[in-house]
Amino acid sequence: MHYPSRLMEQVVEELSKLPTIGKRTAMRLSLHLLKQQPEQAIALSHAIEQFRTGTQYCEQCHNISDTAVCNICANTMRDHSLLCVVEDVRDVMAIENTAQYKGVYHVLNGLVSPMDGIGPDDLTINSLLQKVQNNQVAEVILALNTTVEGETTSFYVFKRLQHFNVKVTTIARGIAHNDALEYTDELTLGKSIANRINYEYVR
Amino acid sequence: MYLSKLSILQFKNHAEQNFELHPKLNIITGLNGSGKTNILDAIYYLSFCKSYFNTADALNIKRDNDFFVLQGNYHIGEGVENVLCSLKRNQKKTIKRNQKEYERLTEHIGLFPLVMVSPNDIVLLYEGSEERRKFIDSILSQYDKNYLHNLLQYNKTLQQRNALLKFFIENNRFDAISLEVWTETLIKCGNYIYTARVQFMNVFQDLVLGTYSQIANQNDNVTIYYESQLATYTYAQGMANSLQRDRSTGLTTFGIHKDDLIFKIDEQPLKKMASQGQQKTFLLALRLAQYSLLRKHCGRPPLLLLDDIYDKLDTLRVANLLQHVLGDAFGQVFITHTNNSMLITTLQQQAIEYNHITL
Numbered sequence: 001m002h003y004p005s006r007l008m009e010q011v012v013e014e015l016s017k018l019p020t021i022g023k024r025t026a027m028r029l030s031l032h033l034l035k036q037q038p039e040q041a042i043a044l045s046h047a048i049e050q051f052r053t054g055t056q057y058c059e060q061c062h063n064i065s066d067t068a069v070c071n072i073c074a075n076t077m078r079d080h081s082l083l084c085v086v087e088d089v090r091d092v093m094a095i096e097n098t099a100q101y102k103g104v105y106h107v108l109n110g111l112v113s114p115m116d117g118i119g120p121d122d123l124t125i126n127s128l129l130q131k132v133q134n135n136q137v138a139e140v141i142l143a144l145n146t147t148v149e150g151e152t153t154s155f156y157v158f159k160r161l162q163h164f165n166v167k168v169t170t171i172a173r174g175i176a177h178n179d180a181l182e183y184t185d186e187l188t189l190g191k192s193i194a195n196r197i198n199y200e201y202v203r
Numbered sequence: 204m205y206l207s208k209l210s211i212l213q214f215k216n217h218a219e220q221n222f223e224l225h226p227k228l229n230i231i232t233g234l235n236g237s238g239k240t241n242i243l244d245a246i247y248y249l250s251f252c253k254s255y256f257n258t259a260d261a262l263n264i265k266r267d268n269d270f271f272v273l274q275g276n277y278h279i280g281e282g283v284e285n286v287l288c289s290l291k292r293n294q295k296k297t298i299k300r301n302q303k304e305y306e307r308l309t310e311h312i313g314l315f316p317l318v319m320v321s322p323n324d325i326v327l328l329y330e331g332s333e334e335r336r337k338f339i340d341s342i343l344s345q346y347d348k349n350y351l352h353n354l355l356q357y358n359k360t361l362q363q364r365n366a367l368l369k370f371f372i373e374n375n376r377f378d379a380i381s382l383e384v385w386t387e388t389l390i391k392c393g394n395y396i397y398t399a400r401v402q403f404m405n406v407f408q409d410l411v412l413g414t415y416s417q418i419a420n421q422n423d424n425v426t427i428y429y430e431s432q433l434a435t436y437t438y439a440q441g442m443a444n445s446l447q448r449d450r451s452t453g454l455t456t457f458g459i460h461k462d463d464l465i466f467k468i469d470e471q472p473l474k475k476m477a478s479q480g481q482q483k484t485f486l487l488a489l490r491l492a493q494y495s496l497l498r499k500h501c502g503r504p505p506l507l508l509l510d511d512i513y514d515k516l517d518t519l520r521v522a523n524l525l526q527h528v529l530g531d532a533f534g535q536v537f538i539t540h541t542n543n544s545m546l547i548t549t550l551q552q553q554a555i556e557y558n559h560i561t562l
Contacts, residue, residue: 112381114367120381148359148388155384186348 081138205535213265225558232543233562239539316505332463357392410492504534
């Protein structure tokens, strides 16, 4: 393709390196930026630069953070003996949005997957074991995806924790709230029948 | 359930065809290359949203045309359902039921059950064990969603475990716990699949052999059985025994992915010792057994497509087959054949009503 401007070509090239963005979309985005006030584009590039150079991983939970210790880990009101193991920052945000959880997190930053060349050593599992070993933790909640890789990672973490005096739990699976039984997939429904719980009125 | 009207537009070698169909028996005759099988394939397409021959979708469009349209009217009880499949070159295919488009194709598959018997079934005898596992898996997955789930998990885990074994070899290291987590998932899913396959084969075996003797008028001493390493070792034992071998080959050498179906005649391998006619009879028996399980599961008779009915069978066996599939256990049947006089004589002798399509 021939571009009228070398500078434009540069922007299109860079944008199209992003996932799900092709040459055509990159072109549309760059034209959009050109139509906006210059301040808009400058604000964007500034935000990207700050984001990339300013963020770091929290030294305690390994979540993305602006400071050495993230807001959640620094919060003394939270229960630091309760540790929820999740795959990445998206899961932390999802659980935080429920406003139900008052413990802290441990972010693995991935799942075990030999096909993608990711082994346990590439995740933050050793740091998790360290925390448990130092008797900082009473309960570990495994909150990973129910995919093959998620289940296997849970199983691996469980195996490594077995010998420590720590309670290991996993999040419940079952029928979504306000869902009709007849529309629930057979697998979930079957599992929730098999793993039924004592009746308790929940408001 | 039966298909009362079929219209085909620019599908494979057909430009435009409209057929009114008989609720019980439809005979399609024509010379080689006239497109008999392609009509069956069109009916297959309406049920499964893809060609029986698994060709790339664009190849199903008639040459030098830009799209194809298939339409069928199905009578179910009192009602009529209209199914429309169309594909435009370089676009997504659309499947509509009663003028309403599906969001996902999987919602459609299974609503209009169908079994195809084709000379191509010979792959079940001559190809590797994977074809035979696929055959039983496709039947079991249809009525046991848990089976399908375990199978998908098993296959994914197997790939992961093999990748890990190869990683160990390449990097000259080993970590027992890392391997164990994959092994134990294989054992858990594998045990479920093994038990399901054993139970299934207990029923299926008798169905196949029963159908065989009905078509052959004798049993020819054929047998079918399920072979699995798990008959000898428990899963845990087997995995432990093969650990060293797995570590040196970088492959998982024990498990249900090694299972096979064994077909024999007079205690000898069917593919070597049976005549072509006996082999064909056996393959028919497999498909018709699949048919009766599918019928039991759906509660209504699926469509039965018999491609090239005289392929390798003698007239006696064809007559038995016809009698069998025209019985009450079967619904609408489609038969293709090159030479109509033989088939027509047989049908007229038995005073059977049918619809004849000549290409």
